[in-house]
Amino acid sequence: MHFSEPLPLQSGAALSDYTLVYETYGALNADCSNAVLVCHALNASHHVAGSYEGKPKSDGWWNNMVGPGKPLDTDRFFVIGVNNLGSCFGSTGPMHNNPATGKPYGASFPVVTVEDWVHAQARLADRLGIKKFAAVMGGSLGGMQALAWSMLYPTRIAHSLVIASTPKLSAQNIAFNDVARQAILTDPDYHDGDFYAHGVVPKRGLRVARMIGHITYLSDDDMAEKFGRDLRNADYQFGYGIDFEIESYLRYQGDKFSEYFDANTYLLITKALDYFDPARTHNGDLDAALTNTQAEFLVVSFTTDWRFAPERSREIVQALVNNQRRVTYAEIDAPHGHDAFLLDDARYMSVVRAYYDKVWRQLGERVPAAQREAA
């Protein structure tokens, strides 16, 4: 979907025009009341569910959560996945030409925020005729978008599902993001963000950035369970190749990531993470930031998530309770750290399923009585 009206950004800059790539699943009902927006995190995209014909291994990133008969049931809901601005999977981003210069934006692509993304998503909703979402849902950075929706467009969202997220990053979170950025920024192949023109990619930096990130997605226990101190060979190698299986795993993850992800996107998305702090403009008072929300909420956290720990989710819940909002909170005892929000866990899945059953019942109750009888 192309948008030719400029999008003013939180930074004061603006995008003169832009494209949003999106996918939809299921059917929009007659009164456009069954739409659910699913927001992605750092390295995901609009491809939330299903797989592409003839493309094996092309499952959507939340395919276990979204689809026919799944917790977010596309037989009931019209689900939309949007690739965010600045990302590298089709929507306007740093690798696209800046219409003002005719050259790729590179590092000059404006630093966008969670709030900017939400405004762009709202315009997409306008175009699709969706006045109000039945729900906006996301995990991690996606959860921040779901939370921001409830504050920025309180009348346009009935439910907000905030999974494995936080009302703001901690100093330690920011520290990890900044080391990752420094790895990219100081890679000689980064060329101040204009690496496209040089025909290179700052793979070394991206690789290290991803390895750092990946450590923070897994729990200490899970890593111990999966890899422990398992050796690749029978004995220590006394060199700097691979000794431990965990090294092999992380290097592989880093290599793979550096093949497909854009370095400028990595930088700007981690900045969006760092900047998110809705309480900031309310003197740090999260209660005040959430005062104008009207949605009902599901907040989910995972016990071993040390990146966005349950304590952070509880802050959101407490602030919502203080505002007398309806909120359901589940703290799932899962071993997989932050990554748990993407994985199958029977209790997690059933909590989300039950919540969407409620959303669905509420929708049904809103259908005019005559229409219900006819059905």
Next chain:
Amino acid sequence: MHFSEPLPLQSGAALSDYTLVYETYGALNADCSNAVLVCHALNASHHVAGSYEGKPKSDGWWNNMVGPGKPLDTDRFFVIGVNNLGSCFGSTGPMHNNPATGKPYGASFPVVTVEDWVHAQARLADRLGIKKFAAVMGGSLGGMQALAWSMLYPTRIAHSLVIASTPKLSAQNIAFNDVARQAILTDPDYHDGDFYAHGVVPKRGLRVARMIGHITYLSDDDMAEKFGRDLRNADYQFGYGIDFEIESYLRYQGDKFSEYFDANTYLLITKALDYFDPARTHNGDLDAALTNTQAEFLVVSFTTDWRFAPERSREIVQALVNNQRRVTYAEIDAPHGHDAFLLDDARYMSVVRAYYDKVWRQLGERVPAAQREAA
């Protein structure tokens, strides 16, 4: 101290000859029974205590712990600090010439282990006429050396003080070390370890490595307390410079480190950390590994140390108890994470002081009665 007899290493390699740089504090008594060896961690050196004349800011790295009247009292004990082999503060290391080639060792400097260091330290003790240490003490990687001493030279160590350490690194610990190594190894200025010949230093890699390491030395809470989300400027900068004070702090630490630390040393010392696992040759049974120890032990951990958590120290304590060894354990409720072992904390300091009082009393009891009366 130069050693011309070859040192066989755990890897199967050997150092044909080598030099150990060391410092001593206090006086060795007549029966050479009051010697204490202090072992250093990743980036420290033989300069444990005191300061160099005319050099401001040259305090030893454990100057709060070691000195006249301090917990490890140099009016009582003869304290030795040794720079380990492969380090970059004077002892033979990667930046020194390999006698076989006449060129700097670089990455060809053999990967040494904690056990190799202990054997080298034992030779230094031989030269100094020290048959048995009153104590061997260290924090973090230094604690591993203190523990290894108790196993490798059970009759040559009366007390082992193992502070903020672990019997082996976890998968997560190894993961952080490997990312740091990858940052260095993939820095184009690393030149396969021969950067000395190129007149460059892989500063970018060292800087990122240190930033990663530094995050793991601090606790999440301490970072939140010290830096939180404090901004450098009044508002977000919407760029990749410094927004948050934590970024400024970490980049500064990284810059400083990259100015003085050797990249090959960083690689090999992190390998020594990864490889330490005394239970490994006993089918993972730490009890069995500690069976032949004769020393008494002080084990200290810090509640907010998530790098080497209290649980790891408790494993050591449990294994010692299972072997019916005398062990004192203190778990200090300190906010400063792994770094706490280097900082002043009244309870920590008084535990160590009380322990050395005991060591001192035991020494006195060993002085022949006639000599005691004459004194």
